Amino acid sequence: MNMVHGIPVSSGIAIGKAFVQATEGFRIPKQFIDAGALEAEVARFLHAVDLAQHEIAMNRDSTRVALGQTFADIFEAQLQILLDPKLQSDISALIRSNSFSAEHAVTVVMGRHTDTLQKIKNSYIAEKVNDIRDIEKRLLRHLLGVDKETLAVLKAPVILLATNLTPSETANLDKRFVQAIVTESGGPGGHTAILAAALEIPCVVGTGPFLANVDGGDMLIVDGNSGHVYVRPGKETLDQYHRLKEADSTRIESLDSFKTLEAVTKDGTRIDVHANIEFPFEADNALLYGADGVGLFRTEFLYLTRKTDPTEDEHFHAYKQVIETMGDKPVVIRTFDFGDDKASGRHNSAVEHNPALGLRGIRLALRRWNLFRIQLRAILRASVYGDLRIMFPLISTVKEFRQAKRTALREVMDELHDEQIPFNAQLKVGMMVEVPSAAIMLDKFAEDADFFSIGTNDLIQYTMAVDRGNSNVNELFSAEDPAPLRLIRRIVSVSDSRKVPVSLCGQMGGTPHSVVLLLGLGLRSVSCSPRSIPKVKQICRYITVADCQAIARKALRMSNAKDIRDYVKNKLKYLAPELYGEDM
Ligand code: PEP
Numbered sequence: 003m004n005m006v007h008g009i010p011v012s013s014g015i016a017i018g019k020a021f022v023q024a025t026e027g028f029r030i031p032k033q034f035i036d037a038g039a040l041e042a043e044v045a046r047f048l049h050a051v052d053l054a055q056h057e058i059a060m061n062r063d064s065t066r067v068a069l070g071q072t073f074a075d076i077f078e079a080q081l082q083i084l085l086d087p088k089l090q091s092d093i094s095a096l097i098r099s100n101s102f103s104a105e106h107a108v109t110v111v112m113g114r115h116t117d118t119l120q121k122i123k124n125s126y127i128a129e130k131v132n133d134i135r136d137i138e139k140r141l142l143r144h145l146l147g148v149d150k151e152t153l154a155v156l157k158a159p160v161i162l163l164a165t166n167l168t169p170s171e172t173a174n175l176d177k178r179f180v181q182a183i184v185t186e187s188g189g190p191g192g193h194t195a196i197l198a199a200a201l202e203i204p205c206v207v208g209t210g211p212f213l214a215n216v217d218g219g220d221m222l223i224v225d226g227n228s229g230h231v232y233v234r235p236g237k238e239t240l241d242q243y244h245r246l247k248e249a250d251s252t253r254i255e256s257l258d259s260f261k262t263l264e265a266v267t268k269d270g271t272r273i274d275v276h277a278n279i280e281f282p283f284e285a286d287n288a289l290l291y292g293a294d295g296v297g298l299f300r301t302e303f304l305y306l307t308r309k310t311d312p313t314e315d316e317h318f319h320a321y322k323q324v325i326e327t328m329g330d331k332p333v334v335i336r337t338f339d340f341g342d343d344k345a346s347g348r349h350n351s352a353v354e355h356n357p358a359l360g361l362r363g364i365r366l367a368l369r370r371w372n373l374f375r376i377q378l379r380a381i382l383r384a385s386v387y388g389d390l391r392i393m394f395p396l397i398s399t400v401k402e403f404r405q406a407k408r409t410a411l412r413e414v415m416d417e418l419h420d421e422q423i424p425f426n427a428q429l430k431v432g433m434m435v436e437v438p439s440a441a442i443m444l445d446k447f448a449e450d451a452d453f454f455s456i457g458t459n460d461l462i463q464y465t466m467a468v469d470r471g472n473s474n475v476n477e478l479f480s481a482e483d484p485a486p487l488r489l490i491r492r493i494v495s496v497s498d499s500r501k502v503p504v505s506l507c508g509q510m511g512g513t514p515h516s517v518v519l520l521l522g523l524g525l526r527s528v529s530c531s532p533r534s535i536p537k538v539k540q541i542c543r544y545i546t547v548a549d550c551q552a553i554a555r556k557a558l559r560m561s562n563a564k565d566i567r568d569y570v571k572n573k574l575k576y577l578a579p580e581l582y583g584e585d586m
C-alpha cells in the first residue's frame with residue numbers, strides 16, 4: 003500500500019477504483035494480452051514508434067525552415083529520446099513479461115521516467131519532462147488510433163486521478179460517476195477546488211507526483227477531510243475507512259438539524275449565512291441547507307460548461323430560475339470573472355504571462371462590451387422577479403467601479419427603458435473587495451457602492467503574492483495569516499463607519515474556526531458553499547460575539563498564521579468541546 007498526502011479541499015470519504023487521466027487526457031486502463039499475442043503487441047508498439055518518428059522528423063524539418071536550426075533541435079532531441087534503445091526495450095520487456103497492452107506499458111514506463119525527473123528541480127529537466135510527455139502522447143495517439151479521449155466517457159463510478167484538472171473539465175464532470183478527485187497539482191483556493199466542493203465531490207489536490215505508481219482499476223481510499231490518499235490499501239485500512247465513512251455520514255446527518263435553525267450566537271446576535279453557487283441548480287441546495295440568500299452566484303460557469311456563449315435569454319432564464327427558487331431572499335449575481343485559472347481563450351485572446359494580474363474580472367468585461375452588455379441586460383430583466391442585486395468582480399480602482407455602474411449599467415438601463423422592458427431601477431449595485439487597492443481605498447468606494455463582499459480567495463492571493471492554485475506555495479495561502487486578517491478588520495470598520503453593508507464570500511466564510519475570527523473582526527454576514535452552511539450555523543450557536551472579539555483581538559497581535567490557527571482551535575476546544583476534532 004502507498005499513502006500520499008495532499009490538500010483536502012472538499013470533504014467526504016470515498017472508496018473505489020482508480021481512473022487515471024493520463025497527462026494528455028488518454029485513459030489507459032490496465033489491460034492484459036493473451037500469451038499468444040504478445041509478439042504481435044510488441045510489433046504494434048514498434049509500429050507506433052515508426053509513425054511517431056516520422057511525425058517528429060516532419061516537425062523538425064518544417065521547423066528548421068520556419069524558425070531555424072535552434073528550434074528544430076527541440077524535435078531532434080525528442081527523436082533521440084524516442085529512439086533510445088533502452089526505452090524501447092523497457093517497454094517491449096514489460097509487454098512480454100507482464101502481458102501488458104502496449105498502451106499500458108507505454109504509460110507505465112514513460113510515467114516512471116517523468117516521475118523520477120519531476121523530483122529534480124531544474125528548468126532544463128522540466129523541459130525534458132515535457133518532451134517525454136509529448137512523445138508519450140504521440141505514441142498513445144498512434145496506438146489508440148483515436149483523438150484525445152475525454153472525461154465524458156465515464157460510465158461507472160470511479161475515483162478520478164489527474165495531474166491537473168481545468169475548471170471547465172471539473173465543471174463538466176458527471177457527478178454520478180466521480181466518487182472523488184485527486185490531482186497532483188493545484189492549491190486550496192483554485193477554482194477546481196471550489197467546483198469540487200460545489201459538486202459535493204470529495205477532493206484532494208496538490209499531492210505532488212504519484213500517478214506513475216497507480217494503474218487504472220487500482221483500489222483507492224480518498225479522505226477529503228484529512229487529505230490522505232491510500233493506493234491499494236490493505237484489509238485493515240479498508241475496514242477502518244469503511245467505519246470512518248459511516249461515522250462521517252452520521253456526523254453530516256447530525257448537522258441536518260442546523261439547516262432549519264437561525265445562526266444566532268449565544269449572546270443573541272443574528273448572523274446572515276448565504277450560499278455561494280456556480281450553477282442555477284444549486285439554488286435548490288442553498289435552500290435545502292438553510293441559506294438566508296445567495297451571496298455569490300459565480301456566473302462565469304454558465305460559459306465554462308458549454309462551447310458557445312449563452313444568449314441573453316439563456317442568461318435571463320438561469321437568473322430567473324435562481325431568483326424564483328430563492329423566493330423573497332436576496333440573490334447577488336456577480337458578473338462574469340474570467341481569467342486567472344478560469345482563463346477562457348474564447349474570451350481573452352491576449353497571451354498573458356501572468357493572467358492573475360492581467361485581463362480578468364471587470365477589466366475584461368469593460369473591454370468586451372458585447373459580452374458584458376448581454377449579461378447586464380439579462381440581469382436587469384431578471385431583476386423584477388425578486389430581490390436581485392448585482393456585483394462586479396476584481397475591482398481595483400474607483401474609476402473602474404464608476405465605469406461599470408455609472409456608464410455600462412446606466413447605458414443598458416437606458417436601452418431597456420427605450421425598449422419598454424421592465425427592470426428594477428433601484429437595483430443594488432455592489433463590488434467584490436478582493437484586491438488590496440480596493441481595501442485600502444474603501445472609503446472612496448463607499449461613495450458609490452451599495453454593498454461590499456470580501457473575496458478572501460483573491461484578497462489572500464494578492465496580499466501575500468501567492469498563486470491561490472499553486473501547491474508549491476500553498477503554505478503561504480492561509481486564511482489565518484495576520485496580514486489579510488488586518489485588511490479584513492479595516493474593510494469591516496470602514497464599511498461600518500460609512501454604513502455600507504459588508505459580507506464575505508471567500509472560502510474562509512465556510513470554515514468554522516475562521517468564522518469565529520470573522521465575527522470577532524465585526525462581520526455579521528458570510529456566504530459559503532451550501533454544504534458548509536449547517537456547520538457555520540452550528541458554530542455560531544455555540545459561541546458568543548464577546549468571545550469571538552476577545553479571540554480576534556489576541557490573534558491580531560500575533561505574527562504568523564500557524565500561531566493564530568493553533569490559538570483559535572485551542573480556544574474552541576474549551577468554548578465548543580462537543581465540536582472539537584470535527585471538520586473545524
Ligand atoms: C474570492 O476571490 O474570494 C471569490 C469569492 O471569488 P472567486 O473565488 O470566484 O475568485
Ligand code: MG
Pocket residue numbers: 395434436457459460
Ligand atoms: Mg475572486
